[in-house]
Amino acid sequence: MTYAVDRVWEELAYVAYYLHWDLDKILDLEHPVRNRVIGEIGKIHTRFTDES
Template identity: 45%
Template sequence: MGYPSAELFEEVAYVAYHFHWPYTDLMNLDHLERRRWIEEIVKINERLNSAEESTPEYL
């Protein structure tokens, strides 16, 4: 059984969107390495969102 194509496209799209890496580079990563990069992107987004929530809004 192969790797589910829908999940593969989702992973590649997510990393490409955030890091702007070329398709061929992303496809050359194995699944575990792509998942690791996704985890790092999630951490970055969580830190950014947390910082935005703690910044007061001024009128």
């Protein structure tokens, strides 16, 4: 199974923006782990947005 290149770049940018991780660190994550990190970032972002 291949993963869309554009989608990978979206995930990289999202994690890099919120966690300030470098590209190599993000790419080292297995896909399910990266998706989990993205989900958790989204929950935190939503919670902070709702509180302000």
